[in-house]
Every structure is written in C-alpha cells, then in structure tokens.
Amino acid sequence: MSAVDMRNVSRVYPGGVTALADATLTVEDGELVAVVGPSGSGKSTLLHLAGTLDRPTSGTVHVAGQDVGRLSDRALSQLRARSIGFVFQQFHLGVGVTALDAVADGLLYAGVPRRRRRDAAAEALERVGLAHRLTHRPHQLSGGERQRVAVARAIVGSPRLLLADEPTGNLDSSSGADVVELLTGLHRAGTAVVVITHDRDLARSFPRVVSVRDGRVSTTRPDGSFAAESALSDGEPPSGGWVPASPDSRPAPDGNIPASGHGRAAPGGHVLAAPEGRVPPDGHPPSGGRSAAEAAR
Numbered sequence: 001m002s003a004v005d006m007r008n009v010s011r012v013y014p015g016g017v018t019a020l021a022d023a024t025l026t027v028e029d030g031e032l033v034a035v036v037g038p039s040g041s042g043k044s045t046l047l048h049l050a051g052t053l054d055r056p057t058s059g060t061v062h063v064a065g066q067d068v069g070r071l072s073d074r075a076l077s078q079l080r081a082r083s084i085g086f087v088f089q090q091f092h093l094g095v096g097v098t099a100l101d102a103v104a105d106g107l108l109y110a111g112v113p114r115r116r117r118r119d120a121a122a123e124a125l126e127r128v129g130l131a132h133r134l135t136h137r138p139h140q141l142s143g144g145e146r147q148r149v150a151v152a153r154a155i156v157g158s159p160r161l162l163l164a165d166e167p168t169g170n171l172d173s174s175s176g177a178d179v180v181e182l183l184t185g186l187h188r189a190g191t192a193v194v195v196i197t198h199d200r201d202l203a204r205s206f207p208r209v210v211s212v213r214d215g216r217v218s219t220t221r222p223d224g225s226f227a228a229e230s231a232l233s234d235g236e237p238p239s240g241g242w243v244p245a246s247p248d249s250r251p252a253p254d255g256n257i258p259a260s261g262h263g264r265a266a267p268g269g270h271v272l273a274a275p276e277g278r279v280p281p282d283g284h285p286p287s288g289g290r291s292a293a294e295a296a297r
C-alpha cells in the first residue's frame with residue numbers, strides 16, 4: 001500500500017509561479033526516497049503537498065489511503081498528526097521549552113492524553129540517543145542534538161510517512177551522518193522516508209531518487225531505470241510505462257541521453273541511467289537504571 005500517492009498535481013502560487021506541474025509520485029510503505037533538484041525547482045513544494053501542509057491547485061493527493069482533498073481541516077490535522085512526521089533543515093524549539101515537551105507537543109493533535117504524550121516523548125528521545133537530555137532547553141543543546149530532537153518529534157507518533165527537507169543542511173558531517181542513520185533506521189523499521197537533499201553522495205546511497213526540475217518530477221530505481229513520474233498518470237504500473245522525462249533527458253535517436261552520453265534507451269522505450277549509478281544524466285541525482293520514559297514522569 002502507498003504511504004502517499006500524488007496524481008497529476010500542480011501548484012501555482014499567487015502571482016503565477018508554477019512550482020509543480022502535473023506531478024505524479026507514489027511512495028510505497030517502507031520506501032526510502034531521496035528528492036533532488038536545483039534550487040527553486042519545486043522540491044519543498046512537493047514535500048509540503050505530500051505532507052498535506054499545502055493543497056494543490058489541481059490533482060489529487062492520497063495519504064495513508066485517504067483523499068486529502070475530501071478531508072475537513074480537522075480531519076486533515078488528525079491525519080497529519082497520526083500518519084506524517086516532518087523534519088526541516090532548522091528546528092525551532094520554542095525558547096525555554098524542554099526537549100521532552102517539544103517532542104510531546106508533536107502528539108497534541110493526535111488525541112493522546114498528556115501522561116502518555118510524555119512517556120512516548122521520552123521513548124522517542126531515547127531512540128535518538130537523547131535520553132540524557134530530556135529537560136535540556138534549546139540553548140543547552142548542540143545543533144546536532146536539536147536536530148535529533150526534531151527527529152524524535154517527527155517519530156513520536158510512529159508515522160507511516162516521514163518527510164525531511166534538507167535535514168542535514170545545517171549540520172557538520174558527523175551530526176549529519178547521525179541524522180541520516182536515524183532516518184534510514186526508520187526506513188528499515190518500515191516507515192516510508194522521503195528526504196530532500198543537495199548531497200549527491202547521500203542521494204546516491206538511497207534505493208530510489210526522485211528528481212525535480214522546473215516543477216516536473218522524474219525518478220530512478222535501483223535497476224537504473226529512469227522515468228518521468230508525471231507521465232504515469234493513468235494508474236499504470238511503472239514497468240511497461242516508463243517514458244522519457246523532460247526534453248533534456250529524452251534519448252537522442254541513437255539512444256543516447258544527450259546531457260551525458262551515459263544513458264541509453266532500452267527496448268520498449270525505457271530510458272536507462274548511467275550504469276555506474278542511479279543518477280540521471282543531467283548531473284542532478286534523480287536523488288542502567290530508569291528508562292527515559294520513567295524519568296519523564
């Protein structure tokens with residue numbers, strides 16, 4: 001089953017900027033997906049729509065099987081609280097708010113009683129290695145620790161879908177690696193994890209890379225196949241339906257993808273990415289004692 005299914009989604013902002021154009025993207029339960037693309041290409045817009053933080057101008061978004069467009073604001077808040085976790089580049093812990101309270105607040109809209117919220121928050125902080133920082137406040141935490149608090153807040157409700165927008169953008173490499181390890185661990189535990197990143201090496205390490213360019217979405221898969229997701233709008237499974245993406249990734253008549261010469265057209269119109277990687281040829285990767293819960297009481 002899919003954690004999120006976006007079909008023919010467009011988002012035109014007031015003023016006329018088309019940030020996303022006819023984008024179709026499905027993320028299955030438990031998938032690990034990198035989202036890459038140039039600045040301003042529409043990555044955050046895609047993530048916000050997938051996370052129901054924004055509504056599309058046209059097209060449909062299903063999260064956990066529910067049609068977001070048919071939900072009231074209240075039902076949407078509950079769906080978000082129960083099914084989706086967010087991690088952003090910068091986590092703004094409220095001034096003076098403890099790590100425990102910041103994480104517990106992640107369950108405010110999920111209808112969880114206060115005592116249970118604090119227990120769950122302590123468990124989540126333990127999972128991210130911060131059981132010893134429950135009562136620390138923002139100024140008492142390092143940047144890496146603050147971001148781990150953000151991950152704890154994102155996972156406290158055991159979401160089906162975790163969306164991260166450049167979660168390592170502000171971190172040193174060691175703290176960034178810790179956060180990536182947390183996210184990939186969640187994926188291994190069955191959560192669908194979608195990560196926007198400008199880090200090509202990180203994207204290459206992911207099994208699937210979605211590339212956003214000028215508001216258009218394409219993807220590569222572990223077998224190196226490369227497809228325009230926006231063209232898969234009629235419910236066809238990807239196999240048999242793979243097509244060239246934007247004009248700059250279309251194969252030349254000789255089968256080569258012009259931008260690099262690495263790729264080649266496969267029989268049946270499939271376009272294969274460079275054999276050495278999963279990156280599309282345009283150079284942009286397509287992608288002892290008391291427990292923490294007890295201490296919280």
Ligand SMILES: Nc1ncnc2c1ncn2[C@@H]1O[C@H](COP(=O)(O)OP(=O)(O)OP(=O)(O)O)[C@@H](O)[C@H]1O
Nearest residue numbers: 013014015017019038039040041042043044045046
């Ligand atoms: N609220 C808004 N109102 C108007 N235009 C917007 C708004 N938000 C984003 N845009 C525009 O939509 C386009 C896509 O923006 P988006 O933030 O999705 O890009 P991005 O790929 O995430 O960029 P970056 O990598 O720099 O974060 C950009 O041209 C941006 O200027």
